[in-house]
Amino acid sequence: MKEKSEKMNEETKNHSTTIFIGIFIMFVIMTFPPLAVAWGMKWEWTSFALGKADAWIGFWGGYLGAIIGALAAGAIAYFVAHNQIDLQVEKDSKREREFLxxxxxxxxxxxxxxxxxxxxxxxxxxxxxxxxxxxxxxxxxxxxxxxxxxxxxxxxxxxxxxxxxxxxxxxxxxxxxxxxxxxxxxxxxxxxxxxxxxxxxxxxxxxxxxxxxxxxxxxxxxxxxxxxxxxxxxxxxxxxxxxxxxxxxxxxxxxx
CATH class of the missing domain: 1.20.120 (Four Helix Bundle (Hemerythrin (Met), subunit A))
Known part of the structure; x- marks a missing residue:
């Protein structure tokens, strides 16, 4: 009983760590690109690009938005699939225990x-x-x-x-x-x-x-x-x- 409780606590701790890391990565993905674009537009070696700043901001917004959206969709799909796998493993394990x-x-x-x-x-x-x-x-x-x-x-x-x-x-x-x-x-x-x-x-x-x-x-x-x-x-x-x-x-x- 004690070993089972320790195992559950360890699994809960690992799950919480995974969620925290995921949130941190999403935060970096959502905040770093806009800042990088803002800083990049002030660099001298980017001054050769034609067009106004508004147009480039619109371009980078759409471009990075598509990338972030794809990454977010992929992350959501991963976590959903991972959760489903965990649930299936738990269900199979329970069924096996009942069978035994x-x-x-x-x-x-x-x-x-x-x-x-x-x-x-x-x-x-x-x-x-x-x-x-x-x-x-x-x-x-x-x-x-x-x-x-x-x-x-x-x-x-x-x-x-x-x-x-x-x-x-x-x-x-x-x-x-x-x-x-x-x-x-x-x-x-x-x-x-x-x-x-x-x-x-x-x-x-x-x-x-x-x-x-x-x-x-x-x-x-x-x-x-x-x-x-x-x-x-x-x-x-x-x-x-x-x-x-x-x-x-x-x-x-x-x-x-």
Whole structure:
């Protein structure tokens, strides 16, 4: 901001200097020729010219007037053209800045959309892993390892999304809402895992791990699934919002 202000001050100063020089030159052009003619008519080496002084004054007036008029018209044309060029350069520069700004926003929208989609895929895996464990396809250790991996990936995705907040309107507010759903979901998952397996473990005669039933009632798989569904629906809605903004930016870019 400071550099921009200094640049504007420097441009204003240069413009003022140019105007002052132009005025000075015009003053010299308009005052010097009449004085030179007046002085010249008194010089001895100009006495050979025929005709009266009035006639010569009329001649020099028309002659120098034509030259001064041409110079003045040229100066005006130059300043007008120069001003138009400056305005066009400024307009082109502004258009280029807007174009680059739109391109950056489009890239950021695409990145946010991709990160949210990746997050939703991780959320969907929670249901898959809980279902596999409920159907005794996987063990409790496998379930816990999978949930920990998902949580690590989701937190990494969230950090990347946080870095994009300055570029996307209301992204910070929506991420806070997303984290509220996320915490609720993982609280259900943690309670499901912890309370489901809070009883002592032992191995039967063939070495198979057996879980003694707990007196506590854990969240059911359906409750876990419902929490994940709420999380995924909110994330999908946020993806649609980002996609709509992305489309508007693309249409605006095409219109130029």
């Amino acid at each position: 700004s739109k391109q950056i926003r489009i890239e950021k929208y695409q990145e946010v959309y991709s990160l949210l989609s990746d997050s939703n895929r991780e959320f969907a895996l929670i249901i898959e892993h809980v279902t596999d464990y409920t159907n005794m396809i996987t063990t409790k250790n496998t379930l816990w390892e999978n949930i920990q991996q998902i949580e690590t990936k989701v937190l990494t995705l969230r950090r990347r999304l946080k870095g994009l907040e300055p570029f996307i309107d209301d992204l910070d507010v929506n991420l806070e809402k997303l984290m509220t759903y996320y915490k609720k979901t993982f609280n259900h998952v943690n309670l499901y895992f912890k309370e489901q397996h809070s009883a002592n473990l032992y191995k039967d005669s063939d070495g198979t791990e057996v879980i003694m039933p707990s007196s506590k009632k854990p969240p059911s798989p359906n409750e876990v699934k419902n929490a994940v569904d709420d999380l995924m629906q909110f994330t999908s809605g946020l993806c649609r919002t980002i996609n709509e903004k992305l489309k508007r930016e693309l249409e605006s870019l095409e219109r130029g």
